[in-house]
Amino acid sequence: MQKYLSENNLKALLDRLIADGKRVVAPRMDAGTPLYGPLANSGGMVMDKLPRRSAKETFFPVCEDIMTYGKEGQKVNLTDIDPSTFPETVLVGVRPCDAAAIPVLDAVFSWDYKDEFFLERRRKTTIVGLACTKADDACFCTAVGLSPADPKGSDLFLTPLEGGGYACETFTEKGEQLINNHTVLFTEPNGSQPLPPAEPQTEKFDLKKVKKWLDEHFEDPAWDSIAVRCVGCGACAFLCPACHCFDIVDEGTEKAGKRRKNWDACGFWKFTHHASGHNPRDLQPKRYRNRIMHKFKYYDDKFGQSLCSGCGRCIRFCPVGIDIAAIVEEISKK
């Protein structure tokens, strides 16, 4: 289905959704930083900035409670968190790199163990993607086979038009439902041309070739020269739309507390630190190697997909300037 949505009607749509009791998540400013977050009204939406953290947190929050415990005398009460209480959500203004990573995550969260926290949020969320008209030289979605106008992962996709407003195209029933529930706001396409999409500068990677090199070079001196500068923080993994490792911790007192699921990152030394004291990834290059291997080999081996959508956040925000696009390009030329 193809429709036209004016800027005012987009705002009206969000306000109607909020009034209907839906949770509307969109890019907004949070203490000076653009982040995806629930809107109180459409006025808070910021459409011209790529949020600092990816849209994955809508489904896989930075931190979430998965169980609570309480002790009454000798009796211990355990209470599961019930995912069926999660709210119906519309996630709006998602850039193609963020939206494309979400179906990639479906594979791992619904594999042997069905992660109901992730999956229930997926079922209850409608994703409204937004094409990019600007790119910087950290953007490389085109290098990993996507594009600034790729609707992958979006239920409804918005393309900004030269004459203002958006061309809307639906890709799923959820997307059609959103339009059908608010038909008065969506009008027929008016012939206005799309604004030219952004043009990331990087060349397309030969991901098959990259994988072949990775298959054969678990041990290679290149890992040392690539990762010698890595200081072992989690900025890359935490900003990444596709990194999905988490840690489970119990926090509280003897009387009451919570079991929580928190983001974790393979760059941390503690990530593979065994209770025995042994650490199979004892040095930073081994940890950084895992980051590349997981994205371009292991996930491909297991699920036939790559764990990178070229958003460029890890490049922009690496404290020491590590550039994954340069690394993959270098590997593809080996």
Place this chain on the structure above:
Amino acid sequence: MTQLIDTSIYTAVTEAIQGEARRILSEGSVSAVVGYAAARRKGSAQPVVITQADDSGKLIFSAACVNNLAVYLTKAKKDIPKNGKIGIVVKGCDLKALVGLMGESQLKREELYLIGVPCAGVLASTILPDTALTSGTIASKCRECGERLPQGCDYTPTVTPPITPVLEKKYAAEIARLEAMTPAERWAYWKEQFKKCIKCYACRQVCPFCFCEQCLCDRNKPQMVETTPRPAGNFAWHIVRAMHLAGRCAGCAECERVCPMDIPLNLLNRKMAKELKELYNHEAGFEVREKGPLAMYDEKDDQSFIK
């Protein structure tokens, strides 16, 4: 009005660094040189460790050379060959961290070969590295820098830093603004900021003074600080860190630069530095001292807080 800052000396500084690195590596007086190299993105730079004289041409200095490389001499030094002295490119602000690390017995002066950089300032952020250095884009720490020409290095290019325009001191103004708040307002301000923290620990990992083999905040038996990225644990983490750095932090502001959530972390460190200056007339990073004021006791110390 935005003023352009003259960085024309960086071409000569780059050449001088390359020449000196080539000389010390080829004569074998150092086993490695830690410096900056250009990276893929236009105008970008990243830390590099070179061990061959032939690689000296990779070294650069520009306004994008933001990192305090002293961090590579503590936490990450395991990866740098230690069979001899290590050469390191240092700005004046970075040198203060090295002085502190020597005072804390983490480094020995005789194990280092310091290549000092006459500095006109660096960028506040390298999210877009191809950005001209101006009064608007310069790092806040550079606005109040008094060490544009590092002293006491083994080699410093004979280039005079240009006279930079007098820039408004942002930390002083921001601290004054926060000090004027009521405790409740201040609490609300930091709550908003710390709420964003995702515990990526970039602040800790780039800090030259966070050299503990195991950070207290990584311990879980017993757990000292809630590791979860939630308000309580985030508050605890940042306050523990500010207290642990009090009297030690020399203001390289790397924590603030790298925070992907834009939390103004150096404000905490500058506030602590201000308190220590007022209470003990102590400033970090100027002399190799064995102990900072919070690690020792003197009968003349201010006791007025004991009620």
